[in-house]
Amino acid sequence: MSVRNHASRHDTDVAIIGGGLVGMSLAYGLLHQGKTVTVFDEGDQALRASRGNFGLVWVQGKGDTCPDYARLTRLSARLWPGLASELRQDTGIDIELQQNGGLYVCLDQASLQQRADMLARMQQDAGGDYPYEVLTAEQARQKEPALGPTIAGATWSPMDGHLNPLLLFRALHQAFARRGGRLINGQPVEHIRPLPDGFDIRLPGACLSAGKVVLAAGLGNKTLAPPLGLHAPVEPNRGQVLITERLKPFIHYPTGHVRQTGEGTVQLGDSKEDVGLDTGTTAEELGKIAARAIRMYPVLEKVRLIRAWGALRVMTPDGYPIYQQSDRYPGAYVVTCHSGVTLGAAHAGPLVDWLLGKDTEISLEAFSADRFPL
Amino acid sequence: MQTDSPFNRLETASAATVTIEIDGQPFTAREGDSVAAALLAAGAIPSRTTPVSASPRAPYCMMGVCFECLVEVDGLANVQGCMVQVSEGMRVRRQNGARALTQGDVHEAV
Ligand SMILES: Cc1cc2nc3c(=O)[nH]c(=O)nc-3n(C[C@H](O)[C@H](O)[C@H](O)COP(=O)(O)OP(=O)(O)OC[C@H]3O[C@@H](n4cnc5c(N)ncnc54)[C@H](O)[C@@H]3O)c2cc1C
Ligand code: FES
Numbered sequence: 001m002s003v004r005n006h007a008s009r010h011d012t013d014v015a016i017i018g019g020g021l022v023g024m025s026l027a028y029g030l031l032h033q034g035k036t037v038t039v040f041d042e043g044d045q046a047l048r049a050s051r052g053n054f055g056l057v058w059v060q061g062k063g064d065t066c067p068d069y070a071r072l073t074r075l076s077a078r079l080w081p082g083l084a085s086e087l088r089q090d091t092g093i094d095i096e097l098q099q100n101g102g103l104y105v106c107l108d109q110a111s112l113q114q115r116a117d118m119l120a121r122m123q124q125d126a127g128g129d130y131p132y133e134v135l136t137a138e139q140a141r142q143k144e145p146a147l148g149p150t151i152a153g154a155t156w157s158p159m160d161g162h163l164n165p166l167l168l169f170r171a172l173h174q175a176f177a178r179r180g181g182r183l184i185n186g187q188p189v190e191h192i193r194p195l196p197d198g199f200d201i202r203l204p205g206a207c208l209s210a211g212k213v214v215l216a217a218g219l220g221n222k223t224l225a226p227p228l229g230l231h232a233p234v235e236p237n238r239g240q241v242l243i244t245e246r247l248k249p250f251i252h253y254p255t256g257h258v259r260q261t262g263e264g265t266v267q268l269g270d271s272k273e274d275v276g277l278d279t280g281t282t283a284e285e286l287g288k289i290a291a292r293a294i295r296m297y298p299v300l301e302k303v304r305l306i307r308a309w310g311a312l313r314v315m316t317p318d319g320y321p322i323y324q325q326s327d328r329y330p331g332a333y334v335v336t337c338h339s340g341v342t343l344g345a346a347h348a349g350p351l352v353d354w355l356l357g358k359d360t361e362i363s364l365e366a367f368s369a370d371r372f373p374l
Numbered sequence: 375m376q377t378d379s380p381f382n383r384l385e386t387a388s389a390a391t392v393t394i395e396i397d398g399q400p401f402t403a404r405e406g407d408s409v410a411a412a413l414l415a416a417g418a419i420p421s422r423t424t425p426v427s428a429s430p431r432a433p434y435c436m437m438g439v440c441f442e443c444l445v446e447v448d449g450l451a452n453v454q455g456c457m458v459q460v461s462e463g464m465r466v467r468r469q470n471g472a473r474a475l476t477q478g479d480v481h482e483a484v
């Protein structure tokens with residue numbers, strides 16, 4: 001399998017390892033910049049956060065200990081409407097993006113106070129430009145009448161939103177194919193060999209040369225990175241998600257724990273478990289998720305649940321992304337993050353500029369893996 | 375409501391019958407029928423419209439996996455008709471769109 005389809009010395013300008021939301025967002029942006037792109041993706045047994053996530057384009061509270069991350073998150077949220085409409089033009093798919101604000105509901109006063117303090121600090125770090133409100137229980141119910149009588153209150157931000165992550169995934173893949181991107185899937189990349197002026201990507205039965213290689217393989221980055229002089233200390237963190245039957249719209253704003261999709265199902269979640277590579281579900285954790293959701297929205301008590309799943313987050317030790325080019329093998333990059341939905345629009349835009357050596361709107365130095373001990 | 379249905383029943387040992395209501399009309403169903411089977415026998419199709427596109431649907435898999443057979447049974451919406459057996463006096467309604475949760479005070483769990 002060796003196709004030389006243009007003037008480049010390589011089979012493809014850029015090889016992206018990993019066809020999840022991160023890899024596909026980068027691939028989409030690279031195609032827009034006129035590059036030839038080949039995405040390599042493992043078989044269906046792979047661990048795939050992109051197929052199991054919650055769909056939030058979430059800003060409030062993100063990056064409370066890292067102002068560069070807070071800025072990147074806000075930039076991506078601002079870029080989302082443009083990306084959503086481009087994807088719609090390319091594919092006809094409406095990814096159900098809504099950015100009308102979001103609520104973070106707190107069940108006790110202590111956690112409400114903690115969030116209020118955190119957001120105040122973040123507003124200060126952002127030079128004041130960080131809109132949010134702290135709502136009493138009464139004020140929260142004025143915004144969202146379905147909220148229950150025992151909540152302590154909520155924090156509100158007009159910057160938050162959500163989308164349908166599976167439609168996003170489909171739109172990215174369709175647009176990629178339509179714009180001439182090439183997908184090689186079903187097998188893991190086994191070996192990436194640096195060449196004097198590029199890389200050989202090897203998998204069972206195939207070898208392709210690329211000018212640049214981007215590791216966007218989620219949890220797979222951990223083992224792919226070191227031979228390229230890169231470091232990606234990512235660990236799995238399981239989240240379980242519950243889905244209700246379809247209901248007429250009654251939730252107007254997404255929250256960190258509950259959102260209603262464009263199709264009417266209600267998605268409940270936000271558990272965090274350190275259980276290794278186990279994508280299963282447990283009655284205990286699902287029970288906690290359901291109980292908390294019912295305290296938030298008592299009307300959910302009599303609603304039927306249709307399905308549940310567990311999926312593994314791709315977590316760095318501090319939760320922030322790793323964006324790094326290899327010193328030893330320039331042209332090799334690692335791009336990995338937890339919030340791949342939220343950051344999707346930044347990945348398709350400024351991150352692609354960075355991969356192509358252009359000026360970016362934002363400083364990415366804070367995201368070097370040098371911040372972690374080897 | 376009596377049968378003007380494209381579905382024909384196979385001859386089997388004669389079963390007892392129960393009377394149910396479909397959209398307010400009486401219908402004689404066979405004991406042991408699922409609600410979905412009764413709807414097909416009654417010609418009461420389409421049996422729902424979808425919440426997203428409002429397109430018409432009817433029972434399809436008859437074994438609980440496709441969710442095409444959602445109907446209202448005794449006042450409760452989004453019931454999978456193929457997973458529930460008819461019973462005497464049961465009130466079945468065809469369902470348009472999604473289940474509504476918020477009648478009246480939303481703080482009262484329905
Ligand atoms: C429960 C849960 C809820 C979440 N909620 C949100 C949210 O609300 N908002 C948000 O922004 N983010 C959320 N996330 C995070 C988001 O889903 C991830 O950040 C994102 O999906 C990561 O994408 P990825 O492409 O890096 O990883 P993945 O989706 O894991 O993709 C990696 C890909 O790499 C491939 N791969 C691995 N190794 C190899 C190899 N050797 N060769 C070839 N291919 C390989 C795999 O096949 C896989 O497809 C959530 C995650 C979870 C689990
Ligand atoms: S007919 Fe398929 S679930 Fe009932």
